[in-house]
Amino acid sequence: DGGITQSPKYLFRKEGQNVTLSCEQNLNHDAMYWYRQDPGQGLRLIYYSQIVNDFQKGDIAEGYSVSREKKESFPLTVTSAQKNPTAFYLCASSTTGYGNEQFFGPGTRLTVL
Amino acid sequence: GENVEQHPSTLSVQEGDSAVIKCTYSDSASNYFPWYKQELGKRPQLIIDIRSNVGEKKDQRIAVTLNKTAKHFSLHITETQPEDSAVYFCAALLSGGYNKLIFGAGTRLAVHP
Numbered sequence A: 001d002g003g004i005t006q007s008p009k010y011l012f013r014k015e016g017q018n019v020t021l022s023c024e025q026n027l028n029h030d031a032m033y034w035y036r037q038d039p040g041q042g043l044r045l046i047y048y049s050q051i052v053n054d055f056q057k058g059d060i061a062e063g064y065s066v067s068r069e070k071k072e073s074f075p076l077t078v079t080s081a082q083k084n085p086t087a088f089y090l091c092a093s094s095t096t097g098y099g100n101e102q103f104f105g106p107g108t109r110l111t112v113l
Numbered sequence B: 001g002e003n004v005e006q007h008p009s010t011l012s013v014q015e016g017d018s019a020v021i022k023c024t025y026s027d028s029a030s031n032y033f034p035w036y037k038q039e040l041g042k043r044p045q046l047i048i049d050i051r052s053n054v055g056e057k058k059d060q061r062i063a064v065t066l067n068k069t070a071k072h073f074s075l076h077i078t079e080t081q082p083e084d085s086a087v088y089f090c091a092a093l094l095s096g097g098y099n100k101l102i103f104g105a106g107t108r109l110a111v112h113p
Helices: none
Strands: A004-007 A010-013 A019-026 A031-037 A045-052 A052-057 A065-066 A077-080 A085-093 A108-112 B006-009 B010-016 B020-026 B032-038 B046-053 B054-057 B062-067 B071-078 B088-094 B102-104 B107-113
Touching: A004 A031, A004 A085, A010 A019, A019 A031, A019 A085, A045 A065, A045 B054, A077 A085, B006 B088, B010 B020, B020 B088, B020 B107, B032 B062, B046 B054, B046 B062, B071 B088
Parallel strands: A010 A108, B010 B107
Antiparallel strands: A004 A019, A019 A077, A031 A045, A031 A085, A045 A052, A065 A077, A085 A108, B006 B020, B020 B071, B032 B046, B032 B088, B054 B062, B062 B071, B088 B102, B088 B107
C-alpha cells in the first residue's frame, strides 16, 4: 500500500471555506491525477498533470485548483466556488505513456457542514 | 463527451458461481481497458487489463474479453469467493496522448457463502 499517500483521511469544511487536500508519491511517477468519487457515479477526473509545472483540466474542474511544483506532490484545493464538494477524493499516479497502470492513494473524504 | 457504460450496477451470486460484468465504450480509438476492484473504504486496485491487440486475457479465476467491433468488454469471475465482494470499475483509456481514463459507474458484487 505504500508509495502514494493522501492526507487527511477525513476533512470537514464549513461552507465558504477553501480546503487543500494533500497527495504525495515516492514512486518516481511523472503523471498524477485527481478523481472525485460519488455514490453510483464511478470516478470522475478533476485535474491531471503529466509533468512538473504543467496540468490539464479534467471533466469536472470547475471549483477546483491544483499546482504541480514538485514531482512528488500534487495538492488539490477545493474552493468555495465548488457547489457540491462533499465527496470522496482519490489521487493517483502513473508513469507517462499510453496505458500505464494508475496507482491510487487511500483517499480523502470531504464533508461540508 | 466520451463515456463508458457498465452493467449491472449490483450483482448478487452464491459462492462458487460465476459473475459477469459488462461495459461498452464510445471512443472507437481506445486501446486499453483496465478493471479495478475497490473494497469497502479502500483504494481502487488494478486486477486485470486488456489491450486491443488481444481478444481475451486470463489471470487465474479472472478473465476479460474484448470485442472492438462492438466496443464492448467484459469481466468474468469464476468460482466466486466471499472475498471477491467489492465494487468493480471498468475503464477505457482515451486516445489523444494523455493517460486519461474514463470510468464506468461501477458494479457492486456480493458473494454469499
